[in-house]
Amino acid sequence: MGDAKRQFVDRLFTTIAPRYDWFNRLASCGLDQRWRRQAVREGCLAPGMRVLDVCTGTGDLALLCACRLQDQGVVIGSDYNVVMLDGARRKHPSSNNAVRWVRADAQALPFRxxxxxxxxxxxxxxxxSDLRTGCAEMVRVLKPGGRLMILETGRPSNPMVRAGYRLFLMTMARGIGWLLTGRLWPFTYLAQSVKRFLTPSQMVELLTACGTSARYRPLSFGLASLYLADKR
Ligand SMILES: C[S@@+](CC[C@H](N)C(=O)[O-])C[C@H]1O[C@@H](n2cnc3c(N)ncnc32)[C@H](O)[C@@H]1O
Structure with a gap:
């Protein structure tokens, strides 16, 4: 099941990679970049730090981190999908040392x-495919006292907002995805994966079990979730 899901997800991102950024901006009405900026701000980055952006995709979070570090420090963006990583490289070639792009599975990170x-x-x-292993890996490569920031699509606590959000994902967001790529199945999966994901308290419990002090911050009335987990 693990490998099958990884292959499926890899095929999905290969399919939508050329339109991934457009989809994000349109389907979130531009909120996605605001959420990324907030996640980076909450990381309290300082010049000289080493930062890893796991599942970097087309690199937006890694580039925001590099900006925050004012190119003093190291940012590595890692992802399994080569087409998504190509998108990141086009935005910022690894020609200077401030940002590097690395192909890696989040569940077996090739770092000390x-x-x-x-x-x-x-x-x-x-x-x-294995969230627990992925979280444990991210905590493993973190220094004690270091911070893991997890930004995820949200789960509004208000039942009306939640129902409206899910309806939006299954209709408007899928429609936008279809218009951009001519395919519906990737966006059906993405909408369903939001619904199936852990609740905020389950996620905090998992991060605590991985050896962190974790807390949850809802963004934009819970449309996005931010988890801040400090390694003990
Ligand atoms: C929704 S995109 C997110 C990209 C980026 N972080 C952003 O903020 O837009 C999910 C990314 O996770 C990557 N991914 C999924 N499973 C992975 C795994 N097991 N190891 C590494 N990357 C993975 C995909 O290739 C894809 O680029």
Missing amino acids: SERFDRVIIGFSTRNL
Whole structure:
């Protein structure tokens, strides 16, 4: 099941990669970049830090981190999908040392333990075939006292807002995806994966079990979720 899901997710992102950024901006009415900026701000990054952006995709979070570090420090963006990584490289070639792009599976990160001051992951935890292993890996490569920031699509606590949000994902967001790529199945999966994902309290419990002090911040009335987990 694990490998099958990873292959499916890889095929999905290969299919939508050329239109991924457009889909994000349109389907979130531009809120996605605001949420990424907030996640990076809450990371309290400082020049000189080493930062890992897991499942970097087309690199938006990694580039925001590099901006925050004012190119003093190291940012690595890692992802399994080569087409998504190509999109990141087009935005910023690894020609200077400030940002590097690395092909890696989030569930078996090719980095030494306690290597990074900050680890960040955006809109990707729900795509991992083994979420527990993925979280444990991200905590492993973090220095003690370092912070993991997890940005994910949200689960509004208000039942009316939640119902409206799910309806939006199954109709408007899928429609936007179809218009951009001519395919419906990737966006059906993405909408369903939001619904199936852990609740905020389950996610905090998992991060605590991985050895962090974790807390949850709803963004934009819960349309997005931010988890801040400090390694003990
Ligand atoms: C929804 S995109 C998120 C991209 C980016 N973080 C952002 O903020 O837009 C999910 C990304 O996770 C990657 N991904 C999914 N499973 C992965 C895994 N097991 N290892 C590494 N990358 C993975 C996909 O290739 C894809 O680029």
